[in-house]
Amino acid sequence: MNRSLRSALIVVAMTSALSACEVVRPWERGTLARPEMQLDPNALQTGLYDQVYFSKEAARGGTKAAGAGCGCN
Numbered sequence: 001m002n003r004s005l006r007s008a009l010i011v012v013a014m015t016s017a018l019s020a021c022e023v024v025r026p027w028e029r030g031t032l033a034r035p036e037m038q039l040d041p042n043a044l045q046t047g048l049y050d051q052v053y054f055s056k057e058a059a060r061g062g063t064k065a066a067g068a069g070c071g072c073n
Contacts (some may be wrong), residue, residue: 024032035041 031037040046
C-alpha cells in the first residue's frame with residue numbers, strides 16, 4: 001500500500017469518526033440519564049455480586065478487582 005493511499009484512508013477514517021459525534025441538547029439529557037439507558041443500570045447490585053463471586057472464586061483472573069479470596073477486599 002503506497003503512502004498516499006494510506007494517508008487517504010486515515011483521513012477518511014478520521015472524518016467518519018468525527019462525523020459520528022452528536023451534540024446532546026440540555027432537554028435531551030434527561031432521557032439519556034434514565035436507568036434503562038445506562039450500561040449497568042444497577043451498579044450497586046452488580047458490585048455486590050462481584051464481591052461475593054470474587055471472594056468465593058479461588059482461581060480467577062482477567063478482572064479489575066484484586067484480593068486474597070477471603071471476602072475482605
